[in-house]
Amino acid sequence: MRKKILVVGVGGLGCPVSLVLAEAGVETLGLMDPDKVELSNLHRQVLYSEADLGRPKVEAASDYLKKHHPKVKTNLVPNAFAPQNAEKIFSQYDLVIDGLDRLEKKFILNDWCVKLGIPYVHAGVVKFEGQVLPVLPGKTACLRCLIPKIPPPFAMPTCQEAGVLGSFSQAIGYFQAHEALRLAEGRGPFRLWKMDIQKKEARSIIPGRNPDCEACGQGKVERDMVSAQCEA
Numbered sequence: 001m002r003k004k005i006l007v008v009g010v011g012g013l014g015c016p017v018s019l020v021l022a023e024a025g026v027e028t029l030g031l032m033d034p035d036k037v038e039l040s041n042l043h044r045q046v047l048y049s050e051a052d053l054g055r056p057k058v059e060a061a062s063d064y065l066k067k068h069h070p071k072v073k074t075n076l077v078p079n080a081f082a083p084q085n086a087e088k089i090f091s092q093y094d095l096v097i098d099g100l101d102r103l104e105k106k107f108i109l110n111d112w113c114v115k116l117g118i119p120y121v122h123a124g125v126v127k128f129e130g131q132v133l134p135v136l137p138g139k140t141a142c143l144r145c146l147i148p149k150i151p152p153p154f155a156m157p158t159c160q161e162a163g164v165l166g167s168f169s170q171a172i173g174y175f176q177a178h179e180a181l182r183l184a185e186g187r188g189p190f191r192l193w194k195m196d197i198q199k200k201e202a203r204s205i206i207p208g209r210n211p212d213c214e215a216c217g218q219g220k221v222e223r224d225m226v227s228a229q230c231e232a
C-alpha cells in the first residue's frame, strides 16, 4: 500500500498499530515518540524486549519492524507531539494514528488533523473501557463533535494511572490499525466503536457531525492553535 502513515506515540496502542500496518505492506511508517523503553512498558508494548531497555522507543520499534518486514520504510521522529511541530510533521503523511496517552493532547491532535484535512484514527483506553474513532475531516464526526471542550489538563487519568490490562490495550490497538487500513482505502462507513470488557459489551454507532463543532463545524473558531496547552 503506497501510503505514508504517522504513528504518534509508540506505546500500548502505537506498538500493535505499527506492527499491523507493517504487515499490511504500508510503504512508510513515521514513528513519533520521545520516550525510552522502560521495564514497565514491556507487558503491553509488543515491539520491545528486555534487550531494548533504555533505548529510544522509535529506534527499538523501527529495528523490530524492519527485521520482520524488511520492505517497510521508517521515519524516526524522537520528539514529543506538540502544537508547535504538528503542522510540519503531519503534512508529510497521508494518515495519522493517535497513540497518545493524555486526553488533552488527543484534542490538539484532532484539531490539527481536521485543520490540515488529514484523516486520522483516534483511540483511547482507560481501565476496562476502550474506544476507536476513524475521522475523515469535513466528512465524518471528529473527536470534538463528540466532546466539545477539552477537559482540564490531567482531569482524565492516563491508562498507566488508571491501570490497563495489557491484552486489552493491545486489542484496541489492533482494532485501531484495522480501522486505519479501512480509512486509508476509503472504505466506510466510519463508526465510533466502544468496548467494555468488564461488562462484556461492544457497540458501534455512526456519530453525527456536530454543526457547531469548533474544529470542523460552523462553530469553527480561529484560535491560536500553536499556543494550545500541551505540556509533555
Ligand SMILES: [Zn+2]
Binding pocket: 141, 142, 143, 144, 145, 146, 209, 210, 213, 214, 215, 216, 217
Ligand atoms: Zn468536529
